[in-house]
Amino acid sequence: MAVKPRVPVREQPVEQRIHNFDSVPYGYSEEEAIAEAQRCIQCPDPTCEAGCPVNIKIKDMIRLIRERKFEESYRLVKKDNAFPACTGRVCPQEDQCEGVCILAKVGQPINIGKLEAFVADWAREHNVEEDKVSSSKPQKVAVIGSGPAGLACAAELRKFGYQVTMFETLHKPGGVLVYGIPNFRLPKEIVQHEIDYLEEIGVEIKLNITIGQNISFDELREQYDAIFLGTGAGAPQFMGIEGEKLNGVYSANEFLIRANLMKSYLFPEWDTPIVVGKKVGVIGAGNVAMDAARTALRLGAEEVSIIYRRTMEYSPARDEEIEHAREEGIIFRELINPVRIVDDGKGWVKGIEVVKMELGEKDSSGRPRPVPIKGSEYIIELDTVIEALGTVPNRLFLSRTPGLKTDKKGVIIVDDKLMTSIEGVFGGGDAISGAATVIKALGEGKRAAEFIRDYLESKK
């Protein structure tokens, strides 16, 4: 069976986009979306839907696009996922819906991500009015953290009719969608629009509030009938090698928070500075590493490289991000591992000493374990080092929450109904799983909302 190739996604030309923070893909036009939707064979038993962590009715979403019923398509998606413009852009579709699309076996899968983003963008651009929340229940639920897990949980709980208050430590809601993922991948006005929807349906968002500092956890428990913890995994990890104390060493978190949340790329119109040298090395090869590398490039670095101890085929990053990074000239230095960061004698980074690696037996992640090759050390000249080694739960919240059980990494332990060791306190997202994806957090936030509903109804 000959399958038509995907309708290509128009993108900002490389030469242009490496100098700005605007979205790389332009997104489908109506005609392009319809043409792409027409490739769908409308399987009787759609595997794509089973591959979706929030079980969007993908088949019908595509059918409605095909029938030019964009608004209906949007409303259908929004029932299962309150944040389609975001997930359409940041989900690892190749590991989910698109990965199990039947067409993937004989050609290219349907571009489900771009179609999802299309309907969401279409609705936003056409000011489609959101469905109202009709039911109202007296119970109050506190949602701690306004990242993907908290947003999804709050949206769902509000739709069930509960009174929802969401608390956020930072001065802007959105969690990683705002402080972590760069504008060129996820434009911030799109995130804001999807968060505005929550306020429209009556979710109260309280910013600049840290639980444990402004309100104690016990007070919160007295004031609310249930609590959802979507506190994420926001704390950076460092390699612990020599030279990390030097100026010019960033955690990817700091680098991205400066650039995204604080808009350092608009310095000095915005006040927060960021220092990017000429030669930047990013340690790690996940999505965050790609984001940091591409951000550094846009901030004017002359040479940006990814330093990875495996080969890129084992990178956990989305295919699209790796592809975009490659197109933009990011250098992939594979099979090397940093040993120490070299001092320029004035307290700044001058380079990084690395050791060559080879791939050995498979480890617990199913990927070959990188093994250092003795005596193969050499120095790469750099003036900025960004460590993107993954994140762990933030101990700020945990240290102020006595009685909450966690594992030794600080990951909150929950039962099969997502309830923590404290009755009426539920958890979801990276706070309970370590570090995962936006969509997994959204899915858990949504599931937790259902368990919270069951819990609240059982207490009546």
Added chain:
Amino acid sequence: MAHKITRKMDLNKDDFYVEVEAPLVAERFKAGNFVILMTVPQGERIPMSIMKAEDGKIAMFIKKLGKTSRELYKSLDQFEHVIGPMGKPIEIKKYGTVVVASDLVCGHAENYAICKALKEAGNRVISFQTFPTKDDVYPEEVWTKEVCDEFHLTTEDGSMGEEGHYIDLLEEMLENGEKVDIVFAGGSLPNLKELGEMTKEYGIPTIVTVRQIMVDASGMCGACRVFIDGEMQLACIDGPMFDAHKVDWDAALRRPSMYQSKEAIALQKCIEAGRC
């Protein structure tokens, strides 16, 4: 959302006093906590020490340094955000005789807050406030005199109060046999390092503010990482006050200089716009 400034006054030619409405911070503030300020929507998140918190307001001492502080001094009557209390408060208990010392703007604010809390906890509190010369000395109404048992105003050139830096005067006091159970201090980082070296010889626990650049100030970015006994800690959530005898001072002294060149650009632009 914005926070109204209720009082601004000069402390000396470089430093000024700001009092701002911040009920959420004022309600929970404890000595050792700090706030994150954003002066304008496009502003930086900057950490600031608190002198006192009462009636839903907090008071701070701020130095006219870069764009943010100068624009605040000259052109603003409100803050976009005042976020806190952040950080870990000091342990407020009865230590016995406590020395609280400072030689710079934020340190003087901390001095006041710590003296007040520890005096209320039943300690005998000795406070040192050091300024370079008499021209730099703050107005008497913000001295720590009213919140301590024994007050020492000192100037380095001896033009007002006792002559010398608090480190030397404290050492003299210890030499003379004064029994001090613990020292709290804030201000100039190099001086805090030196203070630690001195008190270590006398075996006196010394807790100091290790002021670092912060961004989120909630444990997420790692900008304020300091090394305590070789372990990485974050000034924003584990501090900002640490045991002076355990701090890796070389790293702590280096990091605040990371953005100096950028800060000059921002200030220049603000001056040109007539706002600083």
